[in-house]
Amino acid sequence: MTLVRCADASRTFGRGDQAVVAVHGCTCEVEDGARVAIMGSSGSGKSTLLHLMAGLELPTGGAVTWPDLGDSPVERSRDIAVVFQGPSLLPALTVAENVALAAVLTGTDEAEAGERAVVAMESVGVAGLADQLADTLSGGQSQRVAIARALALRPRLLLADEPTGQLDAETGGHVLDVLIAAAEESGAALVVTTHDAAVARRLAEHWQMNDGRLVVPTREGVA
Template sequence: MTLVRCTEAARTFGQGDQAVVAVHGSTCAVEPGARIAITGSSGSGKSTLLHLLAGLETPTGGAVEWPELGNSAAERSRDIAVVFQGPSLLPALTVAENVGLAAVLTGVSETEADRRAAAAMETVGVAMLTDQLADTLSGGQAQRVAIARAIALRPRLVLADEPTGQLDGETGAHVLDVLMAAVAETGAALVVTTHDPAVAGRLGEHWQMNDGRLVVPAREGVR
């Protein structure tokens, strides 16, 4: 029942003397219902690892597989949602249009996408912003909308890259509350990268990145 598995997966950028190893050979697995925090300092490789799990980056060594999700990009796009650290909404679209767009792009009808968007916005508490343009939102509002967009896909796996990293403590805590509640309601697995111990403490399983090297406690079931 593994959603995604890395087997000695590595990612190097550049070639020759300019090569930078962002992730050394890393082995890990995400199971249904998982709640995982990937911790590490800035530049440790945790975002690159998350992108490998999402299929946004191709490993330069080892392998990444999605046994329960399908290995084609089209199959994965329906089951994996990514919440990015920085601005990711289309500024000229309304909140409702942003939330529904990802579902439409995966082949969901516009009627169904609108229905999912409305439900997702209600779940994360941004229904009152439906017709507001994305470029008028505060940072906390934008992150909540990004979470709504993710869960409107009805994914089996949500990958969140420093979702509170650019927010103040109170706003960040609220956004994390929204994210945790949303994945609990949908039943999706959740992997969050963070450098904040308070965020990591909210998730049951902890992985650590140090200079591109992943450490997963043996008791978590990784061989």
């Protein structure tokens, strides 16, 4: 089953002489259960492509569709979760409140969202931090909580934008372990953008972004 399909999708920011093409005509599909690394240097367009897959950005050319995730943005918001590169927690809320928030905002009953939050926090090893304010956490703890928040949605598609990019190698390795294990346990497809070959090696498929252009190898290894 195809969760997201990009058909010659492009994204341009600005107009006229100020226009910047971040993504040029990308064509790709993410299937149920996929494990994909999108590799590329800073500014290559990989984060923009991830945002197109999430529906956070709209294509300015081509199309992005979600064949097996429903027709409306509201339906898709329950099935797609994003772990961002930078800080994304609300500092004035506790860890537990942060983890439950996305589920609540997508229509889950508060009691159920709270129960999902407990399960998600336990699965990534942050249950002991439940009552701490988010602004007291370390970088690694914050990313684990962000992963828990994504899992509380119980998504079918988990998108992670450079989840280890701002962490040291050891902490980043632990966060990646948690992310992959969580995707395995939940059955979600996982797409990770990264500039780190060591991160990419942990995932089955390797796509490459260069200057906004995507290369997706075929099964025979031919682009």
